[in-house]
Amino acid sequence: MSTGAGTASPRSAIVLGASGSVGGALMRALLGSGAFSTVVTVGRTSQAALLAEAKGARVALREVLVPVMTPEQLQQATHDAVNALDGEVVGLSVLGIGAGTAKLSLAQHRDVDVALNAAFARGLAASGKVRHLVFMSAVGANTAASARGSGAAGTSRYNRVKGEAEAAVLASGIAVVSVFRPAMIIGSRHTPRWLETLLPLFSWATPVQYRSIRVEQIAAAMVAAACHTPPASAVYHYGEMLAMA
Secondary structure, three states, X not given: OOOOOOOOOOEEXXXXXXXXXXXXXXXXHXXXXXXXXXXXXXXXXXXXHHHHHHOOOOOEEEEEEOOOOOHHHHHHHHHHHHHOOOOEEEXXXXXXXXXXXXXXXXXXXXXXXXXXXXXXXXXXXXXXXXXXXXXXXXXXXXOOOOOXXXXXXXXXXXXHHHHHHHHHHHOOOOOEEEEEOOOOEEOOOOOOHHHHHHHHHHHHHOOHHHOOEEHHHHHHHHHHHHHOOOOOOEEEOHHHHXXXX
C-alpha cells in the first residue's frame, strides 16, 4: 500500500500537544513527510502559525478545538474527529506540562499528563479506526517511583507521573503504543540556553539514554514510527530515536 498523500488509500494523523516546542517540530515533520493526506490537531486554542505553514504543504490541516479540556470532552472530540477521517489513522501525543511542574500539586500534574493523555487514547481506541499511538513520555518514567517531594523534571515524583501516563495509554485498548522517552530536550522553550550549550560537551560521559536530544530529532523519530507501525508496543530511548530519525 502506498503511504503518499493524495493516494487512493489516504492516511491521516491526529495530534495532541501541537502547541508545545516538540509539538511544533512534530507538526512540521508531519506536514513535510508526504506520508499523510490529512493532519488533525486537537487542542484548546487555534494554531494560526501552523495553519499558515500548512498552506504551502500538500496536506489538509484540520483543527479540533476543545476550549474546556476535560477528559470527557477531549475523549469525545477525539472520537468524533477520527470518525470523520477516511482510511488509516495514527495518533500522536506530545502533551505534557513542561516547566513549572515543581509548582504543581501531584493531582494537578496528573490532571494533565495522565488524565488528558488517557482520554485522548481512549477516544482513539473507541473509534475502532486507530491501532497505533505514538506517545512522548520522559526518560526515567516509572510507576513505582516515589510520589513524594518536588515534581520538578527528573525527580522521583515527576518520573512517577510519567510512568502513570504511560500505563494509562497502554491500558486504553490501542493495539500498539510506541513510547518515546527523551531526556533533556534541546530546542524546547523550557530548557535554559546555557544548559543546551553545556550538555552536549559532556555527552561522551553521559549514559546513552540520558543524552540530550533536539526537538527535531524527536519529531523525526516519531513520524518514522507513525509511518511504519511496529508489530508490538515498545519503548524508545535516545539511541533508538536517533536510529529511527
